[in-house]
Amino acid sequence: METYIRISGIIKESIVDGPGIRMVVFAQGCRHKCPGCHNPETHSFDGGTLVTVDFILEQAKKNPLLDGITLSGGDPFEQAEAFAVLAHEAKKLNLDIVTYTGYTYEYILENASRNKGWDALLDETDILVDGRYEESKKTFF
Numbered sequence: 001m002e003t004y005i006r007i008s009g010i011i012k013e014s015i016v017d018g019p020g021i022r023m024v025v026f027a028q029g030c031r032h033k034c035p036g037c038h039n040p041e042t043h044s045f046d047g048g049t050l051v052t053v054d055f056i057l058e059q060a061k062k063n064p065l066l067d068g069i070t071l072s073g074g075d076p077f078e079q080a081e082a083f084a085v086l087a088h089e090a091k092k093l094n095l096d097i098v099t100y101t102g103y104t105y106e107y108i109l110e111n112a113s114r115n116k117g118w119d120a121l122l123d124e125t126d127i128l129v130d131g132r133y134e135e136s137k138k139t140f141f
C-alpha cells in the first residue's frame with residue numbers, strides 16, 4: 001500500500017541542511033507558530049502537495065552524490081508515521097536522516113506513546129534538530 005506525505009516542496013541538493021550533500025523534504029503543516037518563522041507557507045495542513053514516499057525516493061535515487069535526506073518543515077513530526085516510512089526506506093539506500101522539528105526531544109520522548117509514529121521517526125533519525133525557532137538567537141553575517 002502506498003504511503004502518502006503532504007509536502008510543501010523538495011530541494012534536490014543542499015549543502016547547508018546537514019552533513020554532506022542532502023535532499024531536503026519540507027513537510028506541510030506546523031502548529032508551532034514560532035515568531036520570525038522563515039516558512040509560514042508551510043503551516044497550513046491543507047496546503048502543499050500530497051506525494052507518495054516512492055515519489056520522494058525516486059527523486060533521491062536520481063542523485064548518486066547524496067549523503068542523506070533532511071526532513072524539514074513545517075514539522076515532520078505532524079506526519080511522523082509517513083516520514084518514518086520514508087526514512088526507513090532511505091536508509092536502505094545508504095542515506096542518513098536529519099530531522100528538524102519544533103518539538104523538543106524531551107517533549108517527543110514524553111509524548112511518543114500518544115502520537116503515532118513519533119518513536120519510529122525518532123528511531124530512524126540520525127541527527128535531530130529540535131525545538132522552536134528562536135528569533136532572538138538569530139545571527140547576522
Ligand code: SF4
Nearest residue numbers: 030034037074102133
Ligand atoms: S517549527 Fe519551523 S515551520 Fe513551524 S513555525 Fe517554527 S520555524 Fe516555522
